[in-house]
Amino acid sequence: MRNFLVRRLxxxxxxxxxxxxxxxxxxxxxxxxxxxxxxxGRSADERRGETPILAGARRWAGxxxxxxxxWYGPDPTGVTAxxxxxxxxxxxxxxxxxxxxxxxxxxxxxxxxxxxxxxxWGWFWVDLDRWPVTMVLSGCGGLFLLFLxxxxxxxxxxxxxxxxxxxxxxxxxxxxxxxxxxxxxxxxGVVQAVHDERRRxxxxxxxxxxxRLVALGMLLGRARRAPDPGKSAELLRQAHEESQQALVELxxxxxxxxxxxxxxxxxxxxxxxxxxxxxxPVRLSCDLRDIPPPTAQAVAYFVAAEAVTNAVKHSGAGLxxxxxxxxxxxxxxxxxxxxxxxxxxxxxxxxGLTRRVAALDGTLTVASPAGGPTVITAELPCx
Numbered sequence: 001m002r003n004f005l006v007r008r009l010x011x012x013x014x015x016x017x018x019x020x021x022x023x024x025x026x027x028x029x030x031x032x033x034x035x036x037x038x039x040x041g042r043s044a045d046e047r048r049g050e051t052p053i054l055a056g057a058r059r060w061a062g063x064x065x066x067x068x069x070x071w072y073g074p075d076p077t078g079v080t081a082x083x084x085x086x087x088x089x090x091x092x093x094x095x096x097x098x099x100x101x102x103x104x105x106x107x108x109x110x111x112x113x114x115x116x117x118x119x120x121w122g123w124f125w126v127d128l129d130r131w132p133v134t135m136v137l138s139g140c141g142g143l144f145l146l147f148l149x150x151x152x153x154x155x156x157x158x159x160x161x162x163x164x165x166x167x168x169x170x171x172x173x174x175x176x177x178x179x180x181x182x183x184x185x186x187x188x189g190v191v192q193a194v195h196d197e198r199r200r201x202x203x204x205x206x207x208x209x210x211x212r213l214v215a216l217g218m219l220l221g222r223a224r225r226a227p228d229p230g231k232s233a234e235l236l237r238q239a240h241e242e243s244q245q246a247l248v249e250l251x252x253x254x255x256x257x258x259x260x261x262x263x264x265x266x267x268x269x270x271x272x273x274x275x276x277x278x279x280x281p282v283r284l285s286c287d288l289r290d291i292p293p294p295t296a297q298a299v300a301y302f303v304a305a306e307a308v309t310n311a312v313k314h315s316g317a318g319l320x321x322x323x324x325x326x327x328x329x330x331x332x333x334x335x336x337x338x339x340x341x342x343x344x345x346x347x348x349x350x351x352g353l354t355r356r357v358a359a360l361d362g363t364l365t366v367a368s369p370a371g372g373p374t375v376i377t378a379e380l381p382c383x
Contacts, residue, residue: 009149011157014071015102018160021064028057029093036270054089061088061168064095068164074158091167098163101155109149184207212246267297271322274305279312280320287325296380299356300324300333303364303378306349307335315339315374331380341372353378 035053078326119139131274216239261269268286275282292300304322311317317339343350345366353376357364362380 001137010071012106012150012153015153015156015160016106017067017071018064018095018099018156019103019106020099021060022065022096022103024060025092025096025099028060028089028197029051029096032057032089032093054086057089057092061091061164064091065164065168066076067124068161072161081184087167091164092264094159094167095163096155100117102153102160105156108148109153109376112142112147112149115139116146118142163195209246209250212242216242216246217287243368262294262297266291267300267324270297270301271304271324274301275322278308278320280318282308283319283321285321285323286326288331290326290382292326292331292380292382296331296360296362296382299362299380300331300378302356303333303353303376304335306353307337307376310343310349310375311335311337311339314339315343317371317372317374326382329382331379331382333380335376337372337374339372339374340370341368342370343368343374343376 032053035051036136115138117139118135119142219235219239219242223232223239226232226235261273267288271286273285275284304324308320308322311320315337317337320335320337322333322335324331326332343366343367345351345354350364350366354364355378357378360380362378364379365377367377368374
């Protein structure tokens, strides 16, 4: 009940501010009409520049969006792109009618509240011998008018949002162009991420496995040429150790390319392997009632593996917490460490993760204030 009343009061305050701003919008409407008359003979190219009228309408429409977001709820336009001049001018030229309607409804609400208050103080100030029926009817009528007016306030707020959505939301063509731009950007990011991953794998193979195999070949060659059987046996023992170490490093490289646990046990098993391989304690919480798609699981694994590796190498953390859960069509992975913080979201590792997540239309956020903690959150759609 309390939340309902607070919501009604917030909406009423938003409608009141909309009514008070109608006067400014009426002035802007008249000024824009004069501007259109003055520029009537000019071509569209000559009027395309940003004039003071268009700039004022754009700023005022932006203020109205912030007003509705503050008092009504989320931005009704649903976009964060900057507004353009002519749609904003059309919106301002139309919105003052809704503002005036909101003022009329609020005036009716005040009148209804005044008449309804007779039921409280009328018993002491009204001559009940002469006007008892009139007082009761006026009070009940005031309550009914107040009820209708509050419903009208809510309707005006909906009209306010619908008007902003109609004029200020991007058209289908603009939405498609923005979507094409996002897809082109994410594709370029994926190509760059794959390129960086290939370079990392090549570096791991060259600096690790390849060097081990070279040392193994040299040890075997020395063992063949050694005249002393004891020396030959020692060299063979060292060669065997090198081969074992090369296998371990080759397994590590293969695991970083794609862990087999994802196919065998899913994301939970892969995250358990990350926790087991980490050099510091990792607290794991995985609540997946529904199995996410394989692509989302793979990206979530790489985010967790890279975040834990960064925490071990750079943050000086003593504990890492990995949480994975799925809510509806959204897979959410959160990695938090108690290190010193200061992680750079534009660094090569985190930037590569951002590109991986963006390829699935997901989002990656990094919160790492100085002194910690560092929290990396990935949200991946599962469709």
